[in-house]
Amino acid sequence: xxxxxxxxxxxxxxxxxxxxxxxxxxxxxxxxxxxxxxxxxxxxxxxxxxxxxxxxxxxxxxxxxxxxxxxxxxxxxxxxxxxxxxxxxxxxxxxxxxxxxxxxxxxxxxxxxxxxxxxxxxxxxxxxxxxxxxxxxxxxxxxxxxxxxxxxxxxxxxxxxxxxxxxxxxxxxxxxxxxxxxxxxxxxxxxxxxxxxxxxxxxxxxxxxxxxxxxxxxxxxxxxxxxxxxxxxxxxxxxxxxxxxxxxxxxxxxxxxxxxxxxxxxxxxxxxxxxxxxxxxxxxxxxxxxxxxxxxxxxxxxxxxxxxxxxxxxxxxxxxxxxxxxxxxxxxxxxxxxxxxxxxxxxxxxxxxxxxxxxxxxxxxxxxxxxxxxxxxxxxxxxxxxxxxxxxxxxxxxxxxxxxxxxxxxxxxxxxxxxxxxxxxxxxxxxxxxxxxxxxxxxxxxxxxxxxxxxxxxxxxxxxxxxxxxxxxxxxxx
Amino acid sequence: xxxxxxxxxxxxxxxxxxxxxxxxxxxxxxxxxxxxxxxxxxxxxxxxxxxxxxxxxxxxxxxxxxxxxxxxxxxxxxxxxxxxxxxxxxxxxxxxxxxxxxxxxxxxxxxxxxxxxxxxxxxxxxxxxxxxxxxxxxxxxxxxxxxxxxxxxxxxxxxxxxxxxxxxxxxxxxxxxxxxxxxxxxxxxxxxxxxxxxxxxxxxxxxxxxxxxxxxxxxxxxxxxxxxxxxxxxxxxxxxxxxxxxxxxxx
Numbered sequence: 001x002x003x004x005x006x007x008x009x010x011x012x013x014x015x016x017x018x019x020x021x022x023x024x025x026x027x028x029x030x031x032x033x034x035x036x037x038x039x040x041x042x043x044x045x046x047x048x049x050x051x052x053x054x055x056x057x058x059x060x061x062x063x064x065x066x067x068x069x070x071x072x073x074x075x076x077x078x079x080x081x082x083x084x085x086x087x088x089x090x091x092x093x094x095x096x097x098x099x100x101x102x103x104x105x106x107x108x109x110x111x112x113x114x115x116x117x118x119x120x121x122x123x124x125x126x127x128x129x130x131x132x133x134x135x136x137x138x139x140x141x142x143x144x145x146x147x148x149x150x151x152x153x154x155x156x157x158x159x160x161x162x163x164x165x166x167x168x169x170x171x172x173x174x175x176x177x178x179x180x181x182x183x184x185x186x187x188x189x190x191x192x193x194x195x196x197x198x199x200x201x202x203x204x205x206x207x208x209x210x211x212x213x214x215x216x217x218x219x220x221x222x223x224x225x226x227x228x229x230x231x232x233x234x235x236x237x238x239x240x241x242x243x244x245x246x247x248x249x250x251x252x253x254x255x256x257x258x259x260x261x262x263x264x265x266x267x268x269x270x271x272x273x274x275x276x277x278x279x280x281x282x283x284x285x286x287x288x289x290x291x292x293x294x295x296x297x298x299x300x301x302x303x304x305x306x307x308x309x310x311x312x313x314x315x316x317x318x319x320x321x322x323x324x325x326x327x328x329x330x331x332x333x334x335x336x337x338x339x340x341x342x343x344x345x346x347x348x349x350x351x352x353x354x355x356x357x358x359x360x361x362x363x364x365x366x367x368x369x370x371x372x373x374x375x376x377x378x379x380x381x382x383x384x385x386x387x388x389x390x391x392x393x394x395x396x397x398x399x400x401x402x403x404x405x406x407x408x409x410x411x412x413x414x415x416x417x418x419x420x421x422x423x424x425x426x427x428x429x430x431x432x433x434x435x436x437x438x439x440x441x442x443x444x445x446x447x448x449x450x451x452x453x454x455x456x457x458x459x460x461x462x463x464x465x466x467x468x469x470x471x472x473x474x475x476x477x478x
Numbered sequence: 479x480x481x482x483x484x485x486x487x488x489x490x491x492x493x494x495x496x497x498x499x500x501x502x503x504x505x506x507x508x509x510x511x512x513x514x515x516x517x518x519x520x521x522x523x524x525x526x527x528x529x530x531x532x533x534x535x536x537x538x539x540x541x542x543x544x545x546x547x548x549x550x551x552x553x554x555x556x557x558x559x560x561x562x563x564x565x566x567x568x569x570x571x572x573x574x575x576x577x578x579x580x581x582x583x584x585x586x587x588x589x590x591x592x593x594x595x596x597x598x599x600x601x602x603x604x605x606x607x608x609x610x611x612x613x614x615x616x617x618x619x620x621x622x623x624x625x626x627x628x629x630x631x632x633x634x635x636x637x638x639x640x641x642x643x644x645x646x647x648x649x650x651x652x653x654x655x656x657x658x659x660x661x662x663x664x665x666x667x668x669x670x671x672x673x674x675x676x677x678x679x680x681x682x683x684x685x686x687x688x689x690x691x692x693x694x695x696x697x698x699x700x701x702x703x704x705x706x707x708x709x710x711x712x713x714x715x716x717x718x719x720x721x722x723x724x725x726x727x728x729x
Contacts, residue, residue, distance in 0.1 A: 421569050425529065430566035432550035433526050433559070434580035434636065435587070444579060448570030 025214070026083040032056065035183055038083045042152045042186075045159060055172035055182030062176045068339040069368040069400055070308050072281065075246060082184040084214040085128075125150060125189045125205040127218055135189075137201065146199050146230075147192040151219055154190035161192055165223055169252040169289045169316070177248040177310075178285040181217045185250065188218035193228035193259075202458055204233040207247075215246035222252070224259035226292060231262040233461055244272075244307060249284045257292030257319065262300070264457050265313075266465055269305035274363075276335030279307025286313035287343075290322030290351075298325040299342065300456040302465040307336060312370065314343035317351035317379075324353040327453040331469060332365030332397070341371035341402075346379040346412070355386040358450050361397035362473055368400040375412040382412045391449050392422045393442070393473065421449075442473055479504050479675050480525075480545075480644055485536035487524045493534060494520045496700035502644070505672045509686055509711060510679045512697030513719040518679045519563060521697070522648040525677075526560040527553050540644065554580075555587035559642030561633035563649040568620040573632065576620045577602070577639055584640060605638040609665035626653035634665045645669075646677045651685035663688030683715035696722050 026037050035056055039049040064075075125135040125148065141148050147158060155162050172182035189205040207218060224230050247269060253261050263286075272279025282305075288297035299313040315324030326342035344353035353373065361367040367390065375382045390399035401418055423445055431441035447454070447466055454462050485498040494517045502508050512518050524531050525538065527550035538545040545553060568576065574595075581601070582592040593601065606612065611631070621629050630650055637645055647666070651659055666676065666689050678689055686694070686708065694710040695702045696719070703722050704710065714722070 419569075426566050427568055429526075429528055429550060430562065430568070431576075431580075433554055433562075434576075434640065435551050435554035435583035436579055437549075437551050437583070440579070440583070444571060444576075445568060448568070448575070451570065 024083075024085045025081045028081050029078045030056075030080070030082060030184065034082055038184060038186065041083065042155070044152075044155060047163065048155060051167070051172060052183050055179045056184075058173040059176065059179035059183055062173075062179055064176050065310075068310050068370070069366065069402075070310065070337040070339050072244070072308055072337075075244075075281065077180075080246060081214045082217065083186055085186075125203075127187055127189075127205060127207045127216075141199070141201070141203075144197055144200055145194040146197060147190065148203055149190050151185070151188040151190050151221070154221075158190075158192070161223070162190065162221070165221055165252070165254055166219075167252075169254060169287050170250050170285050175285060177283040178250050181219060181248050181250045181285070185217045185219040188220045188249070189222075189232075190220075191222040191230060191232065193224045193230045195225040196227045197225075198228070199230040202231050202233060204235065206235045207249075215248065217247075218249045220249070220251040221254075222261055222263070223254045224256065224261045224295075226256045227258040228256075229260045229262075231264070231458055233264045233266070233458060235266045235268065244279060244281055245270075246281045246283065247306075249286075251284070251286040251313075253286075253288030253297055255288065255290050255292065255295035255297050255322075258294045259292060260296040260298075261288060262298045262458075263288070263313070264461060265299075265301040265303070266457075266461060266468060267301065267303045267305050267309075268468060270307075271305050271334065271336050272307040274334045276307065279336075280305065282306035282309045282311060284309075284311040286311065287316065288314070288324070289316040289318055290324060290348075291316075291318050292322075293319040293348075294321045295319050296323040296325075298323075298327070298456070300327040300453065301329070301340075302453070302457070302468065303328070303330040303338060303340060304468050306338070309336075309338040309340050311340045312342055314345070315353065316345050316347060317353065317382075318347045319351075320348040321350045322348055323351070325456075326353075326355045326357070326371075327456045328357045329360070329450045329453045329465075329469070330358070330367055330369075331360045331473065332362070332367045333473065334363040334365060336363075336365040337368075338366070339368040339370055341369045343372040343374070344384060346373075346375045346382040346384070349379060350381040351379055352383045353385075355384070355388070356452050357386075357388045358453055359388075359390045359399055359401075360393065360446060360449070360473070361390070361399050362393035364396045366398045366400070368402065370402045370404075372404040372406065373414065374406040375409050375414075377408045379409050380411050382409065384412070384414050386414075386416045388416075388418045389449065390418075390420045391446070392420070443469070446473060479541060480677075481537075481539045483537045483539075485521075485524070485538060486534045487520060487531050488534060489520070489531050494700055495524065497536065498697075498700075498702060500695065500702065502675050502677060504643075504675055506693065507670070507676045507678065507689065507691045509689075509691035509694045509708075510677065510697055511681070511683070511694060511711060511714060514681065516697040517700045518681075518697050519648055522560055522563075522646045522677075522679050525553075525558065525644075525646055526550060551583065552587075554640075555584050557641075557643030558646070559637050559640055559644070560646040560648060561630070561637055561650050563652060565621045565624075565629040565633055567622045567624075569622055571620055572617050573620050574598070574602070574616040577616075577636060580636065581639060602639060605635070609634065609638050609668055611635070611661075611665070627655065627658040630654055630662055631658070631665075634662050638665065638669055641669075641674075643674050644677065645674065646679065648679045649681065650678070651680055651682060659685065660688055683711045686711045698722055 035052050193199050255261050269280035297315050317324050324344050330338045330340050332338045357369045359367040369388045373384045388401050428438050428441050480502040482500040487495040578598045696704040
């Protein structure tokens with residue numbers, strides 16, 4: 001009979017293969033010269049180069065944060081290649097010019113870039129190592145005035161928009177990893193939805209790290225102008241490697257008056273092997289600014305990958321009556337460590353925020369929720385509801401919750417709920433005795449636990465997220 | 479239906495069952511009684527296949543198959559049901575969802591089509607009718623926040639819906655007041671059929687006033703010390719268990 005709670009976690013990482021493709025690599029290491037080289041390769045305007053250099057000079061003075069509940073060996077920032085691109089890259093006017101191997105890579109990942117094969121209603125920007133290799137449905141979106149471009153193209157084609165909003169939510173010197181990103185970011189997605197436009201399809205970016213000894217430093221900037229709406233999804237994966245690879249992204253969202261941005265993430269970076277060897281360090285700064293009245297930003301994340309996750313998608317509720325939401329499922333298994341949560345900063349009047357966090361720990365992993373709700377002095381009538389639930393599978397993992405609450409206006413209404421539960425042998429056995437296999441039992445219990453978050457995902461991705469969760473936890477109960 | 483021979487089993491290296499022999503035929507109700515620590519619940523758990531219990535000897539044949547070789551869910555699909563002494567809470571899943579998952583798991587084994595929620599609700603109504611209950615706790619999470627009595631009733635409701643061939647009731651009477659006890663017993667009686675069998679594990683004779691057994695077995699120190707008819711249960715109630723232990727002798 002095989003029913004020890006440890007076994008269910010060991011399912012090989014499905015996306016761990018590597019594509020043999022010739023890379024254009026800048027030398028390893030970080031210096032002003034390297035930054036100039038990257039900026040030069042991208043043909044950037046001088047203001048952007050200066051912006052990068054300023055970030056870099058500040059970064060040199062900053063210290064890597066140590067307050068997160070994660071342990072890892074120091075990262076050697078001089079050993080990383082800050083730019084890697086498939087050689088046959090340059091400028092693609094059609095998919096025919098993209099290296100077929102790269103196309104094949106995305107197709108193997110379930111992200112075919114040929115438009116006719118795509119999920120109807122989803123436009124994709126595919127980022128391979130440091131560069132965007134293809135963006136689908138550009139023309140169709142342009143008909144509606146929606147700009148959906150690789151970041152570097154946006155810099156060329158819409159410099160005024162980029163310059164206006166870049167760094168306006170996450171300043172170049174916001175924190176150590178954001179400063180690093182600002183200095184070396186290579187590509188990412190740029191979205192602008194004009195006034196009054198409801199973006200006609202889901203926008204999505206898929207990030208793939210392929211080359212060895214590289215990091216991925218992408219930058220995403222999404223602007224919903226007055227009364228606009230956009231739903232955006234990001235996915236990611238990486239080959240299995242023994243070394244740790246750094247992913248330090250910055251995502252900035254700006255919602256103007258009456259605008260709404262829904263940002264969903266299904267994060268599946270390589271988590272390292274059973275013994276914690278290899279895997280991605282996912283050190284990401286994501287922040288949205290509800291800049292206008294009645295605006296709304298909603299973050300939904302399903303985090304199953306990465307060796308280490310350090311990530312707090314946050315909302316600045318600047319506009320009166322604005323709404324911030326954070327729905328999160330974070331799964332850790334084997335030796336994974338996650339320190340993730342959100343910040344809701346209430347600045348405007350009658351602002352509302354909702355936080356629903358579901359942490360699932362299995363194997364020998366550590367899963368931490370860290371969240372801050374801050375009600376500023378002038379935020380009259382602010383409301384927050386927070387719910388942080390943890391689930392443990394087995395008895396060698398840990399779940400931690402650090403909610404910080406800072407209220408400076410006495411009219412605020414705050415609610416906080418937290419629970420911890422455990423999938424133990426008894427629950428599994430109970431299900432088995434009713435004819436339900438151990439694996440089905442775990443998946444049923446975990447999905448039940450996460451359903452409040454899954455129902456926030458766009459429909460096309462809710463199923464994917466459920467499957468991913470099943471795969472991440474397979475083998476954690478046998 | 480069930481033939482247990484010289485069954486030995488234990489937990490954490492401690493042998494609790496020291497050679498059990500028991501035969502149960504279709505249509506019969508057997509009661510296993512015995513003092514605390516005699517191995518009653520161990521027997522129930524071993525039949526259901528709890529992974530913490532290790533079988534160290536003997537055999538259990540159920541419907542011509544070696545029961546001990548089957549995974550717990552395979553036993554369930556083959557018609558073995560255990561009503562838990564301590565029903566387990568599962569958060570985030572409604573009772574209705576759980577029960578439908580169980581019914582469909584069983585239907586898959588039998589190559590039957592799975593029931594959609596509407597068909598399932600029909601089945602549920604029908605079964606509630608059979609056992610004469612109305613409210614069904616269906617929209618609440620499995621056993622979460624249930625009273626002791628509600629948990630036990632929920633076990634019996636699951637039994638009604640899953641229609642086992644062999645039902646093992648592990649101390650189903652514990653924690654029940656007299657009205658709840660009657661309701662549970664009544665439901666179990668209504669589910670009796672010539673082609674199924676019930677094994678009632680209990681410490682007290684009380685339950686057996688309502689679920690009348692065909693045979694009573696007294697378990698002491700890991701063995702069946704005495705078997706008899708329903709009168710044996712009454713004798714135990716008035717005399718206690720001590721007089722049973724003596725004649726067998728302490729090993």
